[in-house]
Amino acid sequence: xxxxxxxxxxxxxxxxxxxxxxxxxxxxxxxxxxxxxxxxxxxxxxxxxxxxxxxxxxxxxxxxxxxxxxxxxxxxxxxxxxxxxxxxxxxxxxxxxxxxxxxxxxxxxxxxxxxxxxxxxxxxxxxxxxxxxxxxxxxxxxxxxxxxxxxxxxxxxxxxxxxxxxxxxxxxxxxxxxxxxxxxxxxxxxxxxxxxxxxxxxxxxxxxxxxxxxxxxxxxxxxxxxxxxxxxxxxxxxxxxxxxxxxxxxxxxxxxxxxxxxxxxxxxxxxxxxxxxxxxxxxxxxxxxxxxxxxxxxxxxxxxxxxxxxxxxxxxxxxxxxxxxxxxxxxxxxxxxxxxxxxxxxxxxxxxxxxxxxxxxxxxxxxxxxxxxxxxxxxxxxxxxxxxxxxxxxxxxxxxxxxxxxxxxxxxxxxxxxxxxxxxxxxxxxxxxxxxxxxxxxxxxxxxxxxxxxxxxxxxxxxxxxxxxxxxxxxxxxxxxxxxxxxxxxxxxxxxxxx
Amino acid sequence: xxxxxxxxxxxxxxxxxxxxxxxxxxxxxxxxxxxxxxxxxxxxxxxxxxxxxxxxxxxxxxxxxxxxxxxxxxxxxxxxxxxxxxxxxxxxxxxxxxxxxxxxxxxxxxxxxxxxxxxxxxxxxxxxxxxxxxxxxxxxxxxxxxxxxxxxxxxxxxxxxxxxxxxxxxxxxxxxxxxxxxxxxxxxxxxxxxxxxxxxxxxxxxxxxxxxxxxxxxxxxxxxxxxxxxxxxxxxxxxxxxxxxxxxxxxxxxxxxxxxxxxxxxxxxxxxxxxxxxxxxxxxxxxxxxxxxxxxxxxxxxxxxxxxxxxxxxxxxxxxxxxxxxxxxxxxxxxxxxxxxxxxxxxxxxxxxxxxxxxxxxxxxxxxxxxxxxxxxxxxxxxxxxxxxxxxxxxxxxxxxxxxxxxxxxxxxxxxxxxxxxxxxxxxxxxxxxxxxxxxxxxxxxxxxxxxxxxxxxxxxxxxxxxxxxxxxxxxxxxxxxxxxxxxxxxxxxxxxxx
Numbered sequence: 001x002x003x004x005x006x007x008x009x010x011x012x013x014x015x016x017x018x019x020x021x022x023x024x025x026x027x028x029x030x031x032x033x034x035x036x037x038x039x040x041x042x043x044x045x046x047x048x049x050x051x052x053x054x055x056x057x058x059x060x061x062x063x064x065x066x067x068x069x070x071x072x073x074x075x076x077x078x079x080x081x082x083x084x085x086x087x088x089x090x091x092x093x094x095x096x097x098x099x100x101x102x103x104x105x106x107x108x109x110x111x112x113x114x115x116x117x118x119x120x121x122x123x124x125x126x127x128x129x130x131x132x133x134x135x136x137x138x139x140x141x142x143x144x145x146x147x148x149x150x151x152x153x154x155x156x157x158x159x160x161x162x163x164x165x166x167x168x169x170x171x172x173x174x175x176x177x178x179x180x181x182x183x184x185x186x187x188x189x190x191x192x193x194x195x196x197x198x199x200x201x202x203x204x205x206x207x208x209x210x211x212x213x214x215x216x217x218x219x220x221x222x223x224x225x226x227x228x229x230x231x232x233x234x235x236x237x238x239x240x241x242x243x244x245x246x247x248x249x250x251x252x253x254x255x256x257x258x259x260x261x262x263x264x265x266x267x268x269x270x271x272x273x274x275x276x277x278x279x280x281x282x283x284x285x286x287x288x289x290x291x292x293x294x295x296x297x298x299x300x301x302x303x304x305x306x307x308x309x310x311x312x313x314x315x316x317x318x319x320x321x322x323x324x325x326x327x328x329x330x331x332x333x334x335x336x337x338x339x340x341x342x343x344x345x346x347x348x349x350x351x352x353x354x355x356x357x358x359x360x361x362x363x364x365x366x367x368x369x370x371x372x373x374x375x376x377x378x379x380x381x382x383x384x385x386x387x388x389x390x391x392x393x394x395x396x397x398x399x400x401x402x403x404x405x406x407x408x409x410x411x412x413x414x415x416x417x418x419x420x421x422x423x424x425x426x427x428x429x430x431x432x433x434x435x436x437x438x439x440x441x442x443x444x445x446x447x448x449x450x451x452x453x454x455x456x457x458x459x460x461x462x463x464x465x466x467x468x469x470x471x472x473x474x475x476x477x478x479x480x481x482x483x484x485x486x487x488x489x490x491x492x493x494x495x496x497x498x499x
Numbered sequence: 500x501x502x503x504x505x506x507x508x509x510x511x512x513x514x515x516x517x518x519x520x521x522x523x524x525x526x527x528x529x530x531x532x533x534x535x536x537x538x539x540x541x542x543x544x545x546x547x548x549x550x551x552x553x554x555x556x557x558x559x560x561x562x563x564x565x566x567x568x569x570x571x572x573x574x575x576x577x578x579x580x581x582x583x584x585x586x587x588x589x590x591x592x593x594x595x596x597x598x599x600x601x602x603x604x605x606x607x608x609x610x611x612x613x614x615x616x617x618x619x620x621x622x623x624x625x626x627x628x629x630x631x632x633x634x635x636x637x638x639x640x641x642x643x644x645x646x647x648x649x650x651x652x653x654x655x656x657x658x659x660x661x662x663x664x665x666x667x668x669x670x671x672x673x674x675x676x677x678x679x680x681x682x683x684x685x686x687x688x689x690x691x692x693x694x695x696x697x698x699x700x701x702x703x704x705x706x707x708x709x710x711x712x713x714x715x716x717x718x719x720x721x722x723x724x725x726x727x728x729x730x731x732x733x734x735x736x737x738x739x740x741x742x743x744x745x746x747x748x749x750x751x752x753x754x755x756x757x758x759x760x761x762x763x764x765x766x767x768x769x770x771x772x773x774x775x776x777x778x779x780x781x782x783x784x785x786x787x788x789x790x791x792x793x794x795x796x797x798x799x800x801x802x803x804x805x806x807x808x809x810x811x812x813x814x815x816x817x818x819x820x821x822x823x824x825x826x827x828x829x830x831x832x833x834x835x836x837x838x839x840x841x842x843x844x845x846x847x848x849x850x851x852x853x854x855x856x857x858x859x860x861x862x863x864x865x866x867x868x869x870x871x872x873x874x875x876x877x878x879x880x881x882x883x884x885x886x887x888x889x890x891x892x893x894x895x896x897x898x899x900x901x902x903x904x905x906x907x908x909x910x911x912x913x914x915x916x917x918x919x920x921x922x923x924x925x926x927x928x929x930x931x932x933x934x935x936x937x938x939x940x941x942x943x944x945x946x947x948x949x950x951x952x953x954x955x956x957x958x959x960x961x962x963x964x965x966x967x968x969x970x971x972x973x974x975x976x977x978x979x980x981x982x983x984x985x986x987x988x989x990x991x992x993x994x995x996x997x998x
Contacts (some may be wrong), residue, residue, distance in 0.1 A: 184719070185754035213734065213747025217719045220683070235712065235789040239738070247791040248712030255684035268792075283962070290734040291768075351803040 002298050003259040007043025007229035008250075009081060009205065011243050013071070014046040017234035019209065019242040021281040023055040026454040027067045029280075033273040033283070034074035042078055043229050047071050048107075049083035049437075050090035050341065057437060057444040061453045065110055065429040066258060072111025079140070081114035081353065082107065086127040087170070087404045088119075090144040091436040092342055096407040097129050099414065103432050104133035107386035116174050118144035120343040121335075124164040124377030125402040142205065143170030143188075149175045149298065150336035152380040153191050160196045161200075172203035172228075174189075177218070179300040180291075180341045181212035184221035189374035191225035209243055211300075213290040216244045216252075223258055234267065236275035240288050246251045280456040297324050298331065303344040310352050316325035319355055333386045335378025336369050360389045374403050410435075422444050437445050502758040506542025506728035507749075508580060508704065510742050512570070513545040515732035518708065520780040522554040524785075525953040526566045533573035533774040539765035539806060540726050541577055543613050546570050547606075548582035549589035549840065549935075556936060556943040558951045564928040564969040571610025578639070578698040579612035581606065584628040584840070586903045587618075590935040591841055595626050595906040598913065600948045602931050603632035607779050609928070617643035617840040620834075622875030623663040637683055641704065642669030644689075646676045648797065649835035651879040654688050661693045661701075662861050671727075672773055676717070676837045678799040679710035679790075683720035690724035704728040708742055710799075712789040715743045715751075732765065735774035739787050740799075746770065779955040796823050797830065802843040809851050818854055825850040832885045833869050834877025845869050859888045867893035873902050878979035911932075 017025040020338075036085070037045055045457070048068055071080055087094045089103050104115065116135045119126035125144060134141035142415050143165025144160050155406035164174050175190060183271040191204055206222040208215035208231070219230045228360065232238070237246035247267050250260050278285075304324075330351045337343040350367040354360065368373060369389040371382045377400070387398055399406070411431075418424055418434035434441040457465065516524040526849030535543055547567055549856055555561040586593045588602050602917070603614065614633045617899055618625035626642065633640035642662060642664025652695055658894070661672050662983050674681070690703055705721040707714035718729045731737070746766050749759050777784075793799065798806075803823075810816050826933035829850045836842040847867040853859065867889040868874060870881045876899070898905070910930075917933035933940040956964065 082649060083747075141768070141965055184751055185755050189754075212750065213715070213744045214738075214751035216715050217751050220716045220719065235791060238712075245712040245789045245791070248789060250808035251711065251791050252683055252716050254682050290744045290747060290748050292734060293748055442828055 001257070003253075003257050003366045004223075006223055006253070008246060008260055008262055009044045009046055009203075009207075009229060009231045010037060010040070010042045010175075010246060010270075011046050011231055011233040012037070012237045012270065014049050014052055014083065015231075015436050016237040016242050017281075018049070018051045020237060020240060020286055021278070021284040022286075023453050024059060024063055024281060024284045025049040025277070026060050026452055026456060027062055027070060028452060028454060029277045031070065031074060031458065034071065036266045036273070038075035038078050038271040039263065040270065041260075042383040044073065044079035044081040045071075046081040046083065046116075046231070047214070048112065048328050050085055050088075053433075054437060054440075057433065058440050059453075059455055060210050060455055061444065063429075064433070064450060065106075068107070068112065075478075079113040079115060080111055082112050084115050084117050084130055084167045086119040086130050088126075088342070089130075089436060094126070094404045094407060095435065095464075096410045097404060098409060098411045099435055100129045101133045102115060102411060102428060103435075104130060105137060106428050106432060108134075108137035112139065116142045116176075118146055118174075118340075119376060120146065120340050121337045121370075121376045121378045122146050122161055123378075124161065124168060126376045126404070127165070129404065131170065133163075135169045141169055142172045143168065144173050144174040144176050146365070147175055147190075148179075148336070149295075150177050150380065152336050155186070155193050156284050158190050158196050158378065159193045163198060166198055166202070172205055174205045174207055175222075175227075176251035176340075177206070178338075178445060179214065179294055179298065180209040180215055181294060181298065182206075182208055182218050183214055184217045184376050187218045188221040188225040191227045197225045200226060203228045204280070207231040207233065209241060210239050211319060212240050213292065216248070219244060219249065220252070229391055229454075234270045234377055235276055236271045236273075236278060236374035238454050241286050243378065277456075280323055280385045280441050280462045282457070284455070297327060298316050298322060298339060299327055299348075300344060301338060303348045304338060306345065307348045307352055310349065311356075314352075314356055316356060323348075327356050330354065330367075333383060334367070335382045336380035337370070337378045339377075342366070343370065343375070345373075355404070360386065363390050363393045365394060368396060372396055373399040374421045376403055381426040402409050407483055423448055500756070502723075502752075502756050505722055505726075505752070505757050507745060507759055507761055508543045508706075508728060509536060509541045509543055509745060510537070510730055510732040510871075511736045513535070513548050513551055513582065514730075515736040515741050516780075517550045517740060517757065519785055521779070521783040521784045522784075523558060523954050524776070525782060525951055525952060525955060526561055526569060527953060528776045528955065530573060531570065532769050532793060533570065535536045535765045535768040535772070536904055537574035537577050538762065540759075542771075543578035543580040544570075544574065544930050545546060545580040545582065545615075545730070547579070547611065547933065549584055549776040552589045553936060553939075557939050558954055559624050560943065560949055562928075563604075563932070564599070567606070567609045567611065571698065576610040579610055580615060581611050583614050583629055585616055585618040585629050587625075587841070588629075588935060593625070593903045593906060594934065595909045597908060597910045598901060598931075598934055600632045600635075601627045601910065602934075603629060604871075605927050605931060607633075607636035607638050613639040613641060615641045615643055615675075616669075617645055617673075617675055617839075618875060619645065619839050620869075620875045620877045621645050621660055622877075623660065623667060625903070626664070628903065630664075630669060632669045639672050641666055641671045642667065643673040643675050645673055645837035645839055647678075647683050647835070647837035648680055648794075649831070649879065651835050654685070654692050656878065657689050658696050660690045661827060662697060665697055665701070665940050669758075672706055673704045674721075674726075675839075676705070676707040676714065677796065677837075678793055679708040679714055680715050680793060680797065681705075681707055682713055683716045686717045687720040688697040688723040690721050690726045694725045699725060702727045702731065702762070706730040708740060708946065709900050710740050710787065710790050711793055712791065717749070718748065719751070720745060733769045733773055735770045735772075735777060740785050762853050762990045765798045766861050776955075779958070779961045781956070785955070796826060797838060798823060798826055798847070799838060799843060801819060802838060804848045805844065806847045806851055809848065810855075813851075813855055815855060822847075822850050822970060825853050829853065829866075831879070832882060833866070834879045834881045835879035836869070836874075841865070842869065845874075856910075859885065862889050862892045864893060867895060872894055872898040875902055878944075914971045916948050922947055 053064040056062040117127045117130045131141045145161050205226045206227045208218050232246040232249045233243040235247050247325040268411040268494045330347050348368045353362045369392045370385055414435045415431050422440045552563040555563040614627045616626050630640045646661050702787050703726045705726050708719050731745040731748045732742040734746050737744040829846050845865045852861045870889045913934045917930040922942045923929045
């Protein structure tokens with residue numbers, strides 16, 4: 001029997017740098033790898049999503065649609081994949097259905113092939129419209145299960161959700177483990193149960209982060225259970241809060257009943273490319289290597305650093321432990337939502353508020369929306385006392401319907417508002433950029449013509465930094481060095497040490 | 500059925516800092532973790548070996564025997580484990596049998612419980628004496644298979660070697676993957692075959708490095724095949740050229756038919772301890788994160804950096820690629836020895852010589868010894884042409900017997916030589932230190948009374964470095980900073996940048 005082929009989704013161009021380098025990688029640092037990525041034989045290459053879109057216009061002065069078209073042009077043979085937050089699209093609120101349709105249509109038109117559609121609270125009603133829109137374009141709609149651990153989350157529950165996604169037209173199912181919580185045995189159990197329930201031909205993709213150090217084994221167990229595709233990142237853009245290394249995944253299958261179709265020579269070229277790029281983003285780099293605390297706290301790395309900075313701003317940097325203990329309680333009160341954008345921010349901020357101001361003394365507008373149903377239906381029930389408090393403080397009523405049903409048509413207004421902004425080019429793409437990020441888009445449009453602004457060190461700056469590190473004589477790790485110092489117009493050559 | 504218990508050997512005190520921090524960790528940085536290590540419930544704690552012994556007297560001005568007794572005192576409940584190079588003991592040559600006996604006896608007397616005995620070329624005759632000596636002390640003798648990949652290395656061959664080790668009295672078998680080459684499937688096959696051949700009660704321990712990114716899965720497959728113990732390192736001392744993280748291994752077994760006996764709260768305390776220590780050794784830290792090239796080149800990380808510095812000394816730093824291509828050929832010519840101390844150094848240096856001076860134009864004394872049988876019998880044959888060249892250049896004859904049989908009794912001479920050195924205390928331990936490292940021991944004895952000298956940054960230095968990093972204004976990663984600079988006796992406060 002010939003070994004079964006496992007597809008690989010390469011993450012270097014989206015989630016890898018989002019997780020490792022604060023989503024800051026510039027397109028110019030990616031284009032050099034595109035030919036090798038295109039010819040490596042990946043099932044797909046993930047290259048677009050909410051955070052990369054945001055980062056493009058907020059930090060890099062890049063048009064995200066130009067980035068997408070660049071990828072399409074440079075990678076004609078590989079499926080381009082994006083992560084889409086269902087009815088949220090790439091923004092932080094629900095959009096009216098026509099905006100969803102237009103966004104998907106334009107994304108497909110600009111080159112997107114695979115749409116991984118997810119919802120933070122796993123409410124299928126928040127994914128339905130986006131899935132339909134994808135189907136209409138003839139592209140691949142992938143329905144997503146956000147994995148979390150809670151008293152109400154069970155294998156049976158995930159299997160049921162998979163069924164709902166399949167009914168909605170999902171051509172494949174993604175199990176998305178954004179917090180590296182998915183251990184090998186539950187991965188095996190969920191994949192097996194989905195296959196047994198809906199047929200072995202159900203295509204399943206598994207996305208794991210590497211943070212907890214267990215998920216390479218999770219991928220192995222998932223494919224043993226029948227998973228068809230896995231997400232990995234080229235080794236020079238892997239590990240820590242990122243993902244498991246692509247080359248290692250390929251190598252580890254040797255001699256087993258599984259194989260991949262990828263070209264190792266191409267992988268090594270991609271690796272060498274990013275090995276040169278990554279150090280120039282050292283200032284953006286995350287310091288996490290392995291973290292198993294997450295099994296207890298369920299707090300993803302990015303969320304923790306967010307909460308820490310919130311606490312510091314309030315002069316309460318010493319209360320992190322209290323907040324970490326509060327998070328699981330707030331998560332439970334919210335009906336056990338998976339912690340992923342935007343629920344991770346909402347739960348995290350409310351936990352900070354509870355510690356600073358007293359339990360639910362101050363409920364944020366977003367937390368009120370979450371427990372009142374405006375983000376959709378969570379799997380667990382929200383305690384009536386919490387609903388009452390949220391209702392009282394927000395002045396809103398709980399809802400049980402699909403949140404987007406409350407929205408009025410908004411496309412025409414968005415077009416009008418966007419077109420009034422200096423620097424817009426009148427395209428639907430610009431309207432969508434404005435719709436996604438109304439606060440940042442105007443500034444971006446106004447200075448778009450200045451062209452991309454990378455936040456990385458230039459090669460010259462990096463070389464200078466390395467040279468400086470090497471030339472500094474080390475005394476037990478604290479560097480002393482010889483400098484040319486100008487004092488009062490005269491230059492002295494002196495050896496200095498930190499005062 | 501209750502889950503099967505897997506034993507854990509914690510590596511933080513030996514191989515972890517050897518692999519990550521150039522073996523430089525001082526005893527004072529370990530003692531604070533010993534109580535938690537002792538009470539965590541490990542099967543054993545590896546804490547002594549050739550490189551740590553060497554580093555103690557070469558860099559840290561520490562008596563390695565004092566370190567061992569310190570561990571024994573602080574960890575009364577846990578098996579202490581060491582790595583012993585068979586007839587080489589902890590040195591770089593073969594010792595006459597009486598020295599071997601005396602070394603093992605003294606190690607046991609000072610507190611060692613488990614002796615992991617290995618030989619670089621897997622020649623059982625080089626391990627036999629050490630194994631007997633361990634048996635005599637009543638301690639645990641673990642026989643070791645050094646894993647490598649070559650045309651002559653097969654599952655059957657490893658099984659045969661395991662049998663020879665068992666016959667020699669091994670109470671357990673270690674599969675030692677010092678180069679992170681052991682993939683999941685061969686691990687499964689070897690463990691299963693040993694169990695099926697010699698009985699399920701055969702105790703098997705698996706040691707893997709993490710470098711290639713595949714070996715967490717290797718450990719999983721090994722225990723599925725019946726392995727009883729695994730080697731891991733606490734997460735804050737894990738990954739890269741080190742090992743898989745202990746906490747992750749424990750967590751990943753949840754819900755499976757395996758479990759461990761360790762106490763997670765203790766693990767987290769051990770983790771926190773070393774998380775504080777490791778950054779103070781930043782100057783010694785290896786930069787490798789993942790490396791799958793090793794599957795093709797078989798060159799372990801430490802060996803590569805060695806060869807690079809040899810080439811640079813010869814002004815041939817640009818010929819690394821040629822040397823990397825030469826290594827597998829030299830390894831084959833030497834009869835496919837596993838690359839581990841000392842064969843990695845011997846093969847690496849000869850590869851450098853071949854590239855610099857022409858193929859076997861200059862054969863090192865050590866390489867001649869290796870191909871002529873003075874290190875024992877390699878599994879593959881050495882080509883007759885290579886034997887002839889080695890014979891001609893070294894003036895030595897090939898041998899087929901046990902190398903140590905050529906040695907004359909040497910204990911009394913060693914005692915006499917050691918006792919003549921200033922600063923020796925007349926103990927057998929000092930004689931053994933002299934025997935292992937005759938070039939360094941005299942200097943160490945002479946200044947032993949000065950006490951330990953750590954090479955780490957002090958906590959104050961580390962805090963100063965962090966403060967400097969934070970205070971230095973960053974201009975795209977190149978730091979400018981304000982210093983107090985003394986020029987000609989006067990102190991100026993100036994802002995400086997690299998000239």
